[in-house]
Amino acid sequence: MQIDINKSVFERNDALASQLRKRFSENHVYVVDICASPGAGKTSTILATIDALCDEFNIAVIEGDIASSVDAERIKAAGIPAVQINTGGACHLESSMITRAVDVLDLERLDLIIVENVGNLVCPTDFDLGENAKVIILSVPEGDDKPLKYPGIFEVSQAVILNKVDTAPLFNFDEEAFRNAVQTLNPNAPIFPISATAGQGVEEWTEWLAGEIRRVQET
Amino acid sequence: MHELGLMTGVVDAVCDAARNAGATRVYEVHLSIGEMTEAIPDALEFAFEVLRDQDPLLEGAQLFMKQVSPRSVCHACGQEFSHDRFHRTCPECGSLQTELIAGRDLTIDSIEAEVPDDEQSAVDEKA
Numbered sequence: 385m386q387i388d389i390n391k392s393v394f395e396r397n398d399a400l401a402s403q404l405r406k407r408f409s410e411n412h413v414y415v416v417d418i419c420a421s422p423g424a425g426k427t428s429t430i431l432a433t434i435d436a437l438c439d440e441f442n443i444a445v446i447e448g449d450i451a452s453s454v455d456a457e458r459i460k461a462a463g464i465p466a467v468q469i470n471t472g473g474a475c476h477l478e479s480s481m482i483t484r485a486v487d488v489l490d491l492e493r494l495d496l497i498i499v500e501n502v503g504n505l506v507c508p509t510d511f512d513l514g515e516n517a518k519v520i521i522l523s524v525p526e527g528d529d530k531p532l533k534y535p536g537i538f539e540v541s542q543a544v545i546l547n548k549v550d551t552a553p554l555f556n557f558d559e560e561a562f563r564n565a566v567q568t569l570n571p572n573a574p575i576f577p578i579s580a581t582a583g584q585g586v587e588e589w590t591e592w593l594a595g596e597i598r599r600v601q602e603t
Numbered sequence: 604m605h606e607l608g609l610m611t612g613v614v615d616a617v618c619d620a621a622r623n624a625g626a627t628r629v630y631e632v633h634l635s636i637g638e639m640t641e642a643i644p645d646a647l648e649f650a651f652e653v654l655r656d657q658d659p660l661l662e663g664a665q666l667f668m669k670q671v672s673p674r675s676v677c678h679a680c681g682q683e684f685s686h687d688r689f690h691r692t693c694p695e696c697g698s699l700q701t702e703l704i705a706g707r708d709l710t711i712d713s714i715e716a717e718v719p720d721d722e723q724s725a726v727d728e729k730a
Binding site: 385386387388389390391392393394396474475476506507509510532535536539567568569571572 | 605608609612613616617620621624626634639640641642688689690691692699700703707708709710711712713714715716717718
């Protein structure tokens with residue numbers, strides 16, 4: 385006999401993500417999920433973001449990696465609380481992992497939580513973490529065709545950072561083609577060309593993020 | 604890829620539903636897969652074959668997957684339309700202000716299972 389189930393495979397993750405979103409909202413905490421390939425400059429961008437925003441906002445970072453605590457150490461060295469999640473091989477973070485990480489943070493006194501997802505342009509796309517925004521970082525050396533090859537992550541992101549623009553002279557990166565591809569997939573997402581390590585463009589990105597955080601605080 | 608993790612969730616939900624219904628065997632598992640998810644049907648099939656052997660309830664069960672093509676609604680003119688993964692511009696008015704309404708989910712629709720007839724099994728037990 386046929387037994388109807390009609391159940392989403394993402395149901396459990398989405399239910400936990402909704403609970404997280406409620407907790408974040410009650411505490412007026414803005415949460416951004418940073419997604420990118422390994423080596424695109426997630427940690428460097430986060431450090432530059434902390435540097436620009438730490439005077440105005442209380443910030444914490446949740447670091448997702450398959451193994452090691454190298455990234456969390458870099459964040460802690462900047463004087464910011466960091467929780468390391470080791471996924472032990474899993475290719476993305478899930479809402480249950482964020483729930484455990486958030487339990488050790490003091491939500492009441494935080495304004496911004498930056499989640500650094502596992503380096504991967506595919507898997508994080510499908511998993512809601514209760515965040516306010518996903519932000520995708522692409523770096524110039526990866527090539528301008530990546531939105532065409534990995535459309536999902538560009539579609540679900542609320543903003544796009546193009547990192548390492550200072551290396552543009554070394555690579556055959558067509559910024560206009562990149563912008564067109566992103567706009568077709570996600571016309572509402574702003575694109576921020578930056579160099580996280582040289583500081584170029586970081587102000588425009590952090591001003592946008594600060595605006596988003598203030599909006600959450602005013603509600 | 605995370606197909607093994609996804610399929611573990613599917614198999615758990617299927618076995619729960621089957622046991623709740625008093626099923627002794629599951630023959631078929633039917634899934635709907637949105638084309639905008641990052642789950643790959645071949646990898647899901649492979650994961651299913653691996654996990655199937657771990658529960659006797661699923662012995663020899665077959666996986667059927669239905670692809671769900673993406674659909675969006677246009678916020679400018681209200682038109683609903685199907686499209687591929689890459690093109691979400693409204694075919695009616697050309698607006699880019701569209702919102703995906705189908706194609707990003709992965710759903711367990713139903714299973715086909717053997718559920719012994721209660722009365723018959725009661726008779727069998729007496730005999």
